[in-house]
Amino acid sequence: MFDPNTMTLSELVNALKNVGILVTILVAGWKARALVQPIIDFLDDSKRLMQRATRHMDMMEESMSLLLNNHLSHLKHINFEPASYEEYQTSAASEIVAESPADDQEPQV
Numbered sequence: 001m002f003d004p005n006t007m008t009l010s011e012l013v014n015a016l017k018n019v020g021i022l023v024t025i026l027v028a029g030w031k032a033r034a035l036v037q038p039i040i041d042f043l044d045d046s047k048r049l050m051q052r053a054t055r056h057m058d059m060m061e062e063s064m065s066l067l068l069n070n071h072l073s074h075l076k077h078i079n080f081e082p083a084s085y086e087e088y089q090t091s092a093a094s095e096i097v098a099e100s101p102a103d104d105q106e107p108q109v
Contacts, residue, residue, distance in 0.1 A: 007015075
């Protein structure tokens with residue numbers, strides 16, 4: 001039992017030393033938590049980012065499935081063929097030429 005009336009000076013110093021060690025451990029643990037907290041926050045943010053990315057990928061897969069199963073089947077049904085790269089460049093160049101003013105006209109501002 002703890003009896004302060006019968007404590008000697010050496011027991012008092014020993015008790016103060018033990019309390020000092022306990023307080024030092026608590027303060028060091030608290031400061032270590034302050035050093036580790038940014039790492040914990042970073043890992044939490046990474047976890048939330050991965051959850052958002054997973055939700056986004058699920059939505060994109062669902063939308064792509066809708067596109068492939070619904071809209072593209074309609075295009076195949078009407079025998080739609082996408083233009084080749086050369087045809088696209090030719091049509092784009094002809095649109096640019098059609099939009100440009102003639103050489104004898106002054107550009108409108």
